[in-house]
Every structure is written in C-alpha cells, then in structure tokens.
Amino acid sequence: MAPGIFSVREKSYSFGQPATNIYYVPDGDGGGLLYDAGYAMYRSFNDFMTGxxxxxxxxxxxGRIPRAAPFSGLVTTIVLSHEHHDHCSGAPLLKRYFPRARVLASKATTALLKSQDAIHKDLGELMEHLLMSLFYRIVRAQQSIHVDHILQGNETIDCGDRKFTVLLAPGHSPGQVLLYEHASGIMLSSDLVLRIGSTWLGPPHSDYQAYQDSMDGIVRLNPTLMLPAHGGAILNPRERVQELLSFRRLREEQIIRICGQAPQSTGDVAWRIYSERGIGTYLMAKGMVGLVLGHLVAVGQLRRVKKGRKTKYVPAVK
Ligand SMILES: [Zn+2]
Structure with missing residues (x-):
C-alpha cells in the first residue's frame, strides 16, 4: 500500500455493504497496529484472517516481522476509526486471536459503542437473508466492544520507529479518528475521504458543518497519500478533498435553486434530485438532504415555513 503499511481487504457478504480495508503497520518488534477491525460476520472475518x-x-x-514472533502477538494495538459496524464490530473476534491487543477509540466513539445503537439499528444486517444467519448476526451484534484506551486527539501513537498523530475528524460520525504520519505525509482517512463517491452523511449522528471543518483541516495538513477504509488509495489528496468540497457546494446551490421555485419539504428536494437513481438511493439520500437543508438554514440561505403540518424550505430573502 505504502512503505511499511499493509492493507487486508475484508469483503462483506451482506447486500449493499462495502468491502473494508483494514490497515496493518508492523512495529518491527513482533507487534503492530491495526487501523479498524472490520466486520463481525464470520465469513468476512475468516477471509480477513486468511489474508x-x-x-x-x-x-x-x-524480515519485517522477526521470524520467532508468535502469531498471537502480531497485533498489539487496534485503533477503531469510528462506531460504524464495518469498522469496529470485528474487534471482539480479533481479541480472541490477539489477546494482548489494546483497543483504542475516541470518547464519542466509545460512548456510541456503549449505547450500541450503531449496530442494532443497522437495517442491512436486520434484513439479512435467512433466519439462521439473522440469528447469528444478532448474537454477534450483541457482543460488546470494549475500549481499553480513549483517544483525545493530537496525541501520538508510536509503532516501532513510526509516529502517527491522532486527528479527530468528526462529520460523517462524531468520533471519527484519522491517523497521520507527519514524516511521510501518509494519512489513514477512514470514511472521511474516499477515492470514489462521496462520504455518506445522515441522521442521527452526522454533522454537515463538522464534516466541512474536518475536510478544511485535512487540506491544511497537505497529506501526500490517503489510505481510505473503502476503495483504492488516494494519490492526490488535496485535489480530491477540493473536488469533494466543490461537489457539496454545487449540491447546495442546486438545493437553493429548487427551494426558490416553490416551498419544498426534505422529501420533495430528495425526490427531485435522486428519484431517477431508484428508491434505495432516494431513501439513503433523504437524510443527507435534511442535513444540507438544516445547514442552509443555519447559514442564512434558507428559512423554514410551516405548510399545514409539514415543514418546507424557502429562500431566506425573497
Ligand atoms: Zn462509516
């Protein structure tokens, strides 16, 4: 992937769920760091272990790992980037194989894991094919994820000679942490920046303004390479972040135009933009449209009006 950073791609066997990249950095001394823990599904997890x-x-x-190093000690640190199940639900299974590994996560991620809503509300998992697999998945989802150490942000995680700075990057999720190696400019970017497609934002935990601020913060660091949780490496991080931010701006302008034609509800706007791409996309995007509408009200571009029992949006200045 990058010098001394290796990726194991973990497939998902659930409909519509993406494969997750789990990154491994060996410390040269028989231990190492995993960034993200992937899925709890046994089939996915077994694929990961084989890889x-x-x-x-x-x-x-x-020679990057001492020959005598025991397998069970190869992972000493597991950093959970955030609470979504494709990133963290595999942690209890990993601990069985790597009992010495310490699990690290931000305060917000730890709180969300405690409330467990990230996993229990996952529709994809609940809709899963057969009764048996449904049963197993519920059993697995109930395994609680224990965090050993809370990451505050800006501290350094040492991994052999390498030093990774912990960056808090809320937006997609409130507690998302990225790892940044200043010496090389390599950033492990989780879900904040992806090579293809834009990051999902939606209720109940995404924050549109925080997302923009996190993206601005990343641009200032000027990383040379981004390794995201899904898809391939990003070789031009600065351009990619700018591209994503300008895509969001165009979308905001489109939404303002739509609301300028007639008062629109969140559903109206989402339908206008996304219905052509099918009902699934429309439903996924509705939450995101709601966040953008809320943001446009907060920055004074739109205002809310009551139409019967419905909230609609119109331009703030007529
Ligand atoms: Zn996520």
Whole structure:
C-alpha cells in the first residue's frame, strides 16, 4: 500500500455493504497496529484472517516481522476509526486471536459503542437473508466492544520507529479518528475521504458543518497519500478533498435553486434530485438532504415555513 503499511481487504457478504480495508503497520518488534477491525460476520472475518496470515508469512519472509514472533502477538494495538459496524464490530473476534491487543477509540466513539445503537439499528444486517444467519448476526451484534484506551486527539501513537498523530475528524460520525504520519505525509482517512463517491452523511449522528471543518483541516495538513477504509488509495489528496468540497457546494446551490421555485419539504428536494437513481438511493439520500437543508438554514440561505403540518424550505430573502 505504502512503505511499511499493509492493507487486508475484508469483503462483506451482506447486500449493499462495502468491502473494508483494514490497515496493518508492523512495529518491527513482533507487534503492530491495526487501523479498524472490520466486520463481525464470520465469513468476512475468516477471509480477513486468511489474508492476514498470508501477509504475516510474507512479512516474516521479508524480515519485517522477526521470524520467532508468535502469531498471537502480531497485533498489539487496534485503533477503531469510528462506531460504524464495518469498522469496529470485528474487534471482539480479533481479541480472541490477539489477546494482548489494546483497543483504542475516541470518547464519542466509545460512548456510541456503549449505547450500541450503531449496530442494532443497522437495517442491512436486520434484513439479512435467512433466519439462521439473522440469528447469528444478532448474537454477534450483541457482543460488546470494549475500549481499553480513549483517544483525545493530537496525541501520538508510536509503532516501532513510526509516529502517527491522532486527528479527530468528526462529520460523517462524531468520533471519527484519522491517523497521520507527519514524516511521510501518509494519512489513514477512514470514511472521511474516499477515492470514489462521496462520504455518506445522515441522521442521527452526522454533522454537515463538522464534516466541512474536518475536510478544511485535512487540506491544511497537505497529506501526500490517503489510505481510505473503502476503495483504492488516494494519490492526490488535496485535489480530491477540493473536488469533494466543490461537489457539496454545487449540491447546495442546486438545493437553493429548487427551494426558490416553490416551498419544498426534505422529501420533495430528495425526490427531485435522486428519484431517477431508484428508491434505495432516494431513501439513503433523504437524510443527507435534511442535513444540507438544516445547514442552509443555519447559514442564512434558507428559512423554514410551516405548510399545514409539514415543514418546507424557502429562500431566506425573497
Ligand atoms: Zn462509516
């Protein structure tokens, strides 16, 4: 992936769920850091373990891991980027194989994991094919994820000779943490910046303004390479962030134009923009449209009006 940073791609077998990149940084001393823990589904997890065993064998051969290092010690730190189940629900399974590993997460992520709503409200998981798999998934989702250490932001995580700075980057989720290696400019960017498509934002936990602020913060650091949780590496981080931010601006302008034609509810706006792409996209996007509308009210571009029992949006200045 990048010098000394390796990725194991963990497939999901649930409909519509993306594969997750789990990053491994060996510390040269028989331990190492995992950024994200992936899915709890056994099939996905077994794929990951097969991939990880292959990687470990390769790293031993190439001398990056001492040959005598026991397998169970290869992971000493697991950083959970945020509470979404494709990033963290595999942590209890990982702890069975790597009992010495300490799980690190931000305060907000830890609080959300405690409330467990991230997993229990996951519709994709609940709609899953058969009764048996449904049963297993519910059982697995109930495994609580224990966080050993809370990340405050801006501290350094040492991994052998390497130093990663913890960056709090809320927006997509309130407690998202990125890891940034100043020396190389490499950033592990989780869901904040993806190479293809824009990051999902929606209720109940996304924050549109925080997302923009996190993106602005990243641009200021000027990373040279981003390794996201889904899809390929981003070789031009600055341009990619600018591209995503200008895409959001165009979308805001489009929404303001639509509301200028006639008062619109959140559903009206989402339908106008997304209905052509199918009902699934419309439903996914409705939450995001709601966030953008709320943001446009907050910055004085739109205002809310009551139409019967419905809230509609109109331009703030007529
Ligand atoms: Zn996420």
């Amino acid at each position: 990880f065993r292959g990687l470990a064998a390769h790293l031993k051969q190439s």
